[in-house]
Every structure is written in structure tokens, then in C-alpha cells.
Amino acid sequence: MRETLAFDFERTFDQCATLLGDLTFPTVAAWKQEHPGGRVIGYFPVYAPSEIIHAAGMLPVALHGAGDGLELQHADARFGSFICSIVKSTLELAMTERLALMDGLLFSTICDSARNLAFVIKRNQPGMYVDFLHLPHNPNGTASHDFLASEYRRLIGHLQELSGRTISDEALRNSIAVFNENRNLLRRLYEFRRDYPERLRTWELYVLMRAGNFVPVETHNEWLRGVLEELPGRTGKRRDAIRVVIEGSFCEQPPLDLIRVMEEAGCTIADDDFILGRRWFNADVPVAGDPLMNLAESYQDRSVYSSVRHDNRNPRHKQLVEKVRQAKAQAVVFLTAKFCEPACFDYVLFKRELEAAKIPHLPLEFEEKAYTFDRFRMEVETFVESLLFE
Amino acid sequence: MSNTEKSDYRGQIHQLQKEMMVEWYQKLDESATTGKPPAVSLMISGNCIELLEAFDVLPLYPEVNALQLAIRRQSLEPILVAEEMGYATDNCAYVKADIGAMVKGITPAGGKLPVAALALCNFVGCNVYTKWFEHIAEFQKSPLFMLDVPFLRTDTPSKDDVAYVVRQLHDLVKQLEQITGKKFDMDRFREAVRNSARVEELWSRIKHLSKKKPSPYDAYFDAISLMGPLYVYRANPRGVHFFEVALKEYEQMVERGQGPFEKEKFRVVLEGPPPYPFFRTFRDMFAKWGACTVASTYSTVGGLWEFGFRHDPQEPFEAIALHMIENNVTNRNYLQRYDQIRRYVEEWDADGLIIHFVKSCRLFSAGQGDMRDYFTKELGIPTLYLESDIEDPRYFSEAQIKNRMDAFFESLGHAPARTAAQLSAGKAGSGIPMVPTASPKLRVLN
Ligand code: SF4
Numbered sequence: 055m056r057e058t059l060a061f062d063f064e065r066t067f068d069q070c071a072t073l074l075g076d077l078t079f080p081t082v083a084a085w086k087q088e089h090p091g092g093r094v095i096g097y098f099p100v101y102a103p104s105e106i107i108h109a110a111g112m113l114p115v116a117l118h119g120a121g122d123g124l125e126l127q128h129a130d131a132r133f134g135s136f137i138c139s140i141v142k143s144t145l146e147l148a149m150t151e152r153l154a155l156m157d158g159l160l161f162s163t164i165c166d167s168a169r170n171l172a173f174v175i176k177r178n179q180p181g182m183y184v185d186f187l188h189l190p191h192n193p194n195g196t197a198s199h200d201f202l203a204s205e206y207r208r209l210i211g212h213l214q215e216l217s218g219r220t221i222s223d224e225a226l227r228n229s230i231a232v233f234n235e236n237r238n239l240l241r242r243l244y245e246f247r248r249d250y251p252e253r254l255r256t257w258e259l260y261v262l263m264r265a266g267n268f269v270p271v272e273t274h275n276e277w278l279r280g281v282l283e284e285l286p287g288r289t290g291k292r293r294d295a296i297r298v299v300i301e302g303s304f305c306e307q308p309p310l311d312l313i314r315v316m317e318e319a320g321c322t323i324a325d326d327d328f329i330l331g332r333r334w335f336n337a338d339v340p341v342a343g344d345p346l347m348n349l350a351e352s353y354q355d356r357s358v359y360s361s362v363r364h365d366n367r368n369p370r371h372k373q374l375v376e377k378v379r380q381a382k383a384q385a386v387v388f389l390t391a392k393f394c395e396p397a398c399f400d401y402v403l404f405k406r407e408l409e410a411a412k413i414p415h416l417p418l419e420f421e422e423k424a425y426t427f428d429r430f431r432m433e434v435e436t437f438v439e440s441l442l443f444e
Numbered sequence: 445m446s447n448t449e450k451s452d453y454r455g456q457i458h459q460l461q462k463e464m465m466v467e468w469y470q471k472l473d474e475s476a477t478t479g480k481p482p483a484v485s486l487m488i489s490g491n492c493i494e495l496l497e498a499f500d501v502l503p504l505y506p507e508v509n510a511l512q513l514a515i516r517r518q519s520l521e522p523i524l525v526a527e528e529m530g531y532a533t534d535n536c537a538y539v540k541a542d543i544g545a546m547v548k549g550i551t552p553a554g555g556k557l558p559v560a561a562l563a564l565c566n567f568v569g570c571n572v573y574t575k576w577f578e579h580i581a582e583f584q585k586s587p588l589f590m591l592d593v594p595f596l597r598t599d600t601p602s603k604d605d606v607a608y609v610v611r612q613l614h615d616l617v618k619q620l621e622q623i624t625g626k627k628f629d630m631d632r633f634r635e636a637v638r639n640s641a642r643v644e645e646l647w648s649r650i651k652h653l654s655k656k657k658p659s660p661y662d663a664y665f666d667a668i669s670l671m672g673p674l675y676v677y678r679a680n681p682r683g684v685h686f687f688e689v690a691l692k693e694y695e696q697m698v699e700r701g702q703g704p705f706e707k708e709k710f711r712v713v714l715e716g717p718p719p720y721p722f723f724r725t726f727r728d729m730f731a732k733w734g735a736c737t738v739a740s741t742y743s744t745v746g747g748l749w750e751f752g753f754r755h756d757p758q759e760p761f762e763a764i765a766l767h768m769i770e771n772n773v774t775n776r777n778y779l780q781r782y783d784q785i786r787r788y789v790e791e792w793d794a795d796g797l798i799i800h801f802v803k804s805c806r807l808f809s810a811g812q813g814d815m816r817d818y819f820t821k822e823l824g825i826p827t828l829y830l831e832s833d834i835e836d837p838r839y840f841s842e843a844q845i846k847n848r849m850d851a852f853f854e855s856l857g858h859a860p861a862r863t864a865a866q867l868s869a870g871k872a873g874s875g876i877p878m879v880p881t882a883s884p885k886l887r888v889l890n
């Protein structure tokens with residue numbers, strides 16, 4: 055385990071990329087071996103309170119579908135047409151015993167497909183702890199703080215049953231602190247990429263961040279610190295490219311090669327919403343005080359915007375325009391999972407707002423499985439050219 | 445087998461239903477012109493119309509709009525308008541038809557529709573509601589109230605779930621006071637809740653009448669006609685009167701041994717919304733086989749009352765919360781729906797199950813392949829799986845659906861009748877540990 059996870063800057067990004075494609079979850083298996091009796095809780099994107107799972111002494115693992123690594127033999131018949139890839143590939147992972155390392159699975163209120171998936175998995179995995187968190191949609195007033203804290207208490211009850219040990223407030227506070235650090239490090243990396251995109255490519259940042267889904271947060275923090283130390287010494291050449299913000303990949307993830315293709319085709323990605331759950335809070339969750347209340351309040355008042363969180367105080371379309379300005383980007387590329395209903399709906403108001411602000415955009419749609427990227431490359435190149443030579 | 449059988453029963457209630465709906469549209473038109481009474485848009489599923497009734501506020505249902513457009517075959521044009529605006533082909537077409545019509549000024553009945561004084565999103569299960577209402581609020585510049593209802597992820601709602609909804613209802617009361625300039629009147633509210641409880645009792649009795657053989661009405665197609673008064677007038681004395689008439693009419697039919705067909709040949713349970721643009725065509729496909737729907741999940745979108753839930757006027761806020769969280773099909777989890785259907789098949793003594801997958805609606809349809817697997821493999825219930833759409837006429841393939849229906853009823857006609865013992869054998873083997881056979885709160889009426 056140690057060896058696989060030892061930090062080596064030069065090889066980090068490739069190692070991380072390999073880890074993402076490995077559906078045997080080698081780091082999770084290694085963690086279980088090192089922690090006899092240790093429990094693993096997988097969670098379906100977008101957000102889950104990893105701090106609580108961590109405080110229970112368990113390993114939180116964010117699931118992100120199966121990429122192109124799995125043939126669907128069971129899931130198609132159960133979910134049929136018009137359903138995004140990640141819902142089907144996650145069911146396939148479960149039904150082919152590939153989630154056997156998990157002792158529990160957590161879902162939440164992101165969309166109707168994912169919600170029904172939770173219960174279909176529950177039926178098809180009768181021995182497994184499968185739970186569904188209701189993350190609140192009404193951000194006005196304090197009722198939802200109290201409610202979400204009670205929802206977290208319910209989760210804690212189940213985790214305690216599963217592990218046989220109680221979760222103390224002290225443990226929760228510690229976990230909040232470690233995850234705050236993780237988010238801080240990621241924020242710093244995002245700032246670095248925004249300011250020096252030639253020294254940290256987006257695909258590198260992406261695999262580094264996503265690999266954190268499969269290792270203990272402390273290990274991930276070490277990696278991130280290591281990379282941050284080395285980065286200033288790295289060099290790179292600026293290219294002719296346009297600066298874009300990526301929107302729409304908050305849940306199902308695009309194939310890694312697609313991110314590479316976008317960069318090759320002339321996009322400098324200045325900001326994005328990949329693996330959004332790891333960067334859910336835009337400020338630290340307070341450590342002192344009632345930890346569950348702090349987590350609940352943060353969900354309401356310190357969260358990033360997302361198509362699956364509802365906050366009528368601050369509409370997403372306004373925030374996207376703000377994000378473009380902050381990133382000093384010229385355009386937005388919508389990288390939307392096929393059949394992703396929340397993303398498709400949001401596109402309407404995003405589009406209207408971007409047009410009003412005279413920010414060009416390119417809508418693209420992806421699936422987990424894609425074998426050729428020629429069409430994508432062409433569309434992106436055409437878009438880039440239209441902006442470079444306008 | 446007669447190929448021409450159609451179900452053309454038109455009783456007093458159909459006339460009455462029509463009049464009540466026309467009147468509602470007239471009131472909406474008036475509200476659009478004069479601003480009085482104010483209208484609040486909300487969803488049908490598990491809603492709090494009792495509070496609106498207490499304030500004399502008109503309910504405005506985007507879903508009814510969409511439904512009316514589709515059933516009158518007017519939905520394609522607004523759908524295309526919405527797709528022009530950027531809505532995806534794969535977005536729920538209910539939303540597209542409603543928004544497209546709003547932008548183009550198309551209304552189903554021809555009269556005007558008011559701008560909502562409040563877009564009240566009762567988020568009861570369907571995540572599309574949240575987007576729909578955000579968009580209504582944005583396009584109409586109406587204030588948005590997001591009434592967040594915890595999904596029923598446990599067997600029964602917790603105290604915290606109920607308290608959360610009740611607190612939001614109190615906030616809503618304040619907002620309604622502002623909109624109407626009226627003070628909240630607890631007595632009127634209680635009266636509205638009492639009306640709902642009466643309507644629910646009558647409606648539930650009607651639902652249990654379809655256990656009779658023959659069933660006096662079709663619990664899908666006819667039930668849909670009754671849903672208008674149920675959703676618009678539930679908390680009003682007119683609703684009570686309507687359902688008294690309806691119950692009486694159906695009871696008389698039972699006495700006469702009368703049903704929608706000359707002879708009821710098959711009894712089926714139907715899961716999923718109907719193909720509204722081809723409502724009549726679809727109905728005729730059942731009629732051809734003398735197949736009567738005896739229970740349907742779609743008719744429980746607004747509320748699930750046949751298993752005993754009633755609003756309690758003594759605790760009106762809590763009653764509304766319980767209705768929203770636990771007692772409508774959209775906020776119940778998927779396996780609870782399996783259980784609801786299983787009870788229908790058993791207790792209403794059906795020969796088979798028809799699952800109608802609609803492309804628009806992932807709430808209903810995502811996972812229906814697994815549902816089919818459960819009913820055919822675990823329970824051994826003959827099950828037919830059909831695909832089309834609730835709103836978009838482009839997804840209805842008449843010949844294919846007809847062929848599949850014909851084949852299904854053909855084979856059902858040859859199948860030996862299943863015995864109760866076989867059914868419960870299937871049930872014992874179903875092995876879904878988390879599905880309660882009946883929620884302890886639900887009383888079953890006889
Ligand atoms: S990709 Fe979109 S539709 Fe699919 S599970 Fe995620 S949020 Fe739901």
C-alpha cells in the first residue's frame with residue numbers, strides 16, 4: 055500500500071490516471087487489508103458529507119461510474135432508454151459484484167434517475183446498507199439547518215450500527231479540519247491552474263483530484279501538498295488558446311481523453327465543475343461548535359452552485375457569468391452528460407444569461423463510453439478558431 | 445372477441461366534471477384580467493391546496509395546462525418553441541409544452557391564464573418540479589417559494605421530517621397573507637382540511653368499488669376524468685358534492701352489475717402516466733379486449749388514499765405535511781411503489797400488470813425494467829411493458845403498441861387463472877426486506 059501511494063511528482067499524474075480506470079479499486083482493497091474490520095462507504099455523486107463517514111473511522115469512496123471499462127449486461131434491461139451512463143454503469147458495477155468492497159452506498163436528492171437507482175440497487179443487493187440522504191432544497195430560513203442536522207444524525211445512527219462504535223463530536227471536528235485542508239489545497243491548485251495553465255494542465259489537475267476519491271483524505275492531502283511544492287519549479291509554454299469555463303460535468307464524468315482533446319484543440323480550461331463534490335464548500339466549514347450544525351449550515355450557506363442544489367437566493371445563471379469573469383475566460387463550454395436532466399434544464403437559463411452578457415458558448419454532450427473523439431475535436435477546433443480570429 | 449367494443453359510458457358526473465373545470469378556467473381568465481382572486485401556481489402531487497382555499501386563492505396547475513394541451517393535440521407546437529429556447533429533446537415534455545405555451549401565449553381552453561402571484565414549488569419527489577418552477581418564476585417574474593418535502597426514504601416519516609415541512613408551511617402562510625392582504629383564519633383552514641378529508645373518504649370508496657366484478661368504471665381512464673375536480677376542488681364543498689354524486693352513480697352501477705364494457709374480460713393494473721396525445725386511441729386498445737383497469741398508480745399522484753390516509757382537521761398543518769411526505773405516489777420510494785402495485789394486483793384481483801414507460805418522466809420510468817423483472821420473475825405476474833410519452837406526440841408508435849397489447853391479451857386469454865395461493869407464494873419469494881407490506885399508519889378500508 056505505502057509503495058503504491060508513495061509520492062513521486064514526475065509519475066504522480068500518470069499513476070493517478072491509471073488508478074481511475076481500475077475497476078478493482080486497488081487502493082480501497084489495500085486500505086481494507088491494512089484496516090481489518092474497516093468499513094468502506096461508497097457514495098454516488100455529487101455531494102456526500104464525507105466528514106461523517108471519516109469520523110466513523112470508515113473510508114468514504116466517491117463513485118464515478120465505470121468509464122468505458124464495463125460492458126452493460128444487466129443495467130440496460132433495468133434502466134432502458136433515456137437514462138444517463140453513470141446510473142447504468144453504477145448498477146452494472148453493483149450487479150457484477152464490483153462494489154463488493156463497499157459496506158454501504160449513499161445516494162442523495164440529485165435527480166430522479168439517481169434516486170430510483172438507489173432503490174433498485176437496494177432490491178438487488180439485499181445484504182448491503184443502502185441509504186438515501188435528503189439534502190434540502192429550501193435555503194430560506196433556518197428550518198433546513200435543523201432538518202439537515204437531523205438527517206445527518208440519522209446517518210450517524212446507521213454508521214454506528216455498521217461499525218459498532220460511536221462517533222464523537224471531537225472526531226467529527228477533526229474530520230472537518232482534515233477535509234477543510236483538502237478543499238483548501240484543491241482551491242490553491244485551481245488558482246494555480248487558473249494563473250499558470252501552461253504549468254499545470256487540466257487533465258493533470260483532474261486525475262490528481264479524482265484519485266482522491268479512492269484514498270484516505272490524509273494521503274490525498276500529502277499528494278496535493280507535494281504537487282503544490284513542486285509546481286512553481288515547473289515550466290511550460292503558453293499556446294494560442296482561448297480561455298474557457300467548463301460547465302455541466304458535476305456528476306457523470308467525461309472520458310479523460312475528452313479533456314485532453316479539448317486542451318489539444320485549443321482550450322485553456324480556466325475553471326470547471328469536474329468532481330464538484332470534492333470542492334463543495336467555497337469556505338472552511340467552521341470547526342468549533344456543533345459539528346453537525348456546522349456541516350448543515352455550510353451546505354446552505356457555503357456551497358458552490360450546482361445544477362443539483364437549489365438556491366433561489368442566488369441563481370446559477372448569474373453565478374456562471376460571475377465565474378467566467380473571475381476566471382478571466384472568454385467562453386463557456388457545456389460538457390453535459392447525455393440524458394442528464396438537471397444539466398439540460400439549466401442550459402436554458404445559462405444560455406439566455408450568457409447571450410445577454412455576450413459570452414460565447416459551445417454545447418457538447420458526452421457519454422461514459424466514447425471510442426472516437428474526432429467529432430468533438432472538430433467542433434472544439436471550429437469554436438476556438440471562430441474566437442481566435444474574430 | 446369483439447373488435448369494436450368502445451367504452452363510451454357518459455354519466456352525470458362527466459357533465460358535472462366538465463362544468464366544474466370550465467368554471468375554473470373562467471375564474472383563471474377573470475383573475476388574469478382583474479388580478480382577483482390572485483392565482484398561485486403549484487404542483488398536483490401531494491400539495492397544500494387547503495391553505496390556498498383558506499385564503500381564497502386560485503390554484504393554477506402547470507401540469508393541467510400541459511395535460512390539456514396534449515389531450516387536445518396542441519402540444520407539439522409549444523414543445524418545439526421550447527426546444528428552440530434551448531430545452532433538450534430529452535427534457536420532460538410537460539415542462540416544454542407549458543413553458544412554450546406560456547412564451548407564445550397559447551392556452552388550452554382559449555381563455556387567458558393569470559401570471560402567478562407566487563410560484564409555489566411543492567417539491568414532492570419529482571426533481572423536474574424544481575427546475576420547472578425556477579423557470580416559471582424567471583420567465584413570469586413571479587416570486588418563488590420552494591417548499592422542500594423530504595423524500596420518503598424510510599418506512600414512515602420521522603418527527604424531524606414533519607417538523608421541517610410544518611415550519612415551511614408557516615412561512616408560506618406569511619407569504620399568502622402578504623399576497624392576499626388577508627389575515628390567516630384558522631377556522632377556514634380547518635374547514636378546508638375537513639372538506640379534503642370528506643373528499644378523500646368518498647374517493648377512496650370509489651377506488652375500492654373497482655374491486656367488484658365487473659368494476660363499475662376504469663380506474664385509469666375514468667379516474668383521470670375525476671382527477672380534475674379532485675385536484676382543483678378537493679378542499680371546497682363543491683368537491684364534496686361532486687364526489688358524493690360520483691360515488692352514488694358508481695354504486696348504482698355496481699347494483700346493476702354494470703361496467704365500462706358489456707362484459708369485463710380482463711382486469712389489469714396500470715403503472716405510469718398515460719399517453720395524453722393519444723388518450724382515446726390508447727383507451728380503445730384496452731376496450732377492444734374488454735380489459736378494465738382496476739387500479740393504477742397514476743391516479744395516486746395527487747394522493748394515496750385507498751390505503752387509509754385522511755387529512756386530520758385536528759392537526760391540519762401536520763396532516764398536510766403527512767400527505768406531502770408519505771401519501772402520494774411521487775414522494776414514495778421506488779420499492780414502496782412495487783409494494784403498492786403488488787397490493788393492487790392481489791387485493792383488486794387483477795390478471796396482469798401493464799407498465800407504461802414514458803420518456804418524459806424519469807420519476808415514473810427510470811428503473812421500470814427492474815420493476816418488470818420483479819413482477820414477472822419474483823411474483824410470476826403477467827406483465828406488459830410499453831413505451832411512449834405523456835406529452836410529446838412524436839413518441840407514440842400506434843402499430844407497435846397495438847401489436848404488443850394484442851399479443852399480451854391474446855396470451856392472457858390462454859393463461860390458466862392464477863390462484864391466490866400462487867400469488868402469495870410469489871410474494872413470499874419476493875425477498876425485498878425493506879418494503880413494508882403496509883405502513884403501520886395506513887388503515888385498510890373494506
Ligand atoms: S449525470 Fe445527471 S441525470 Fe445522471 S445521475 Fe447525475 S445528475 Fe442524474
Ligand code: SF4
Binds near residue numbers: 536570572774807
Ligand atoms: S418528470 Fe414526470 S412527474 Fe416530473 S413533471 Fe415531468 S411528467 Fe411530471
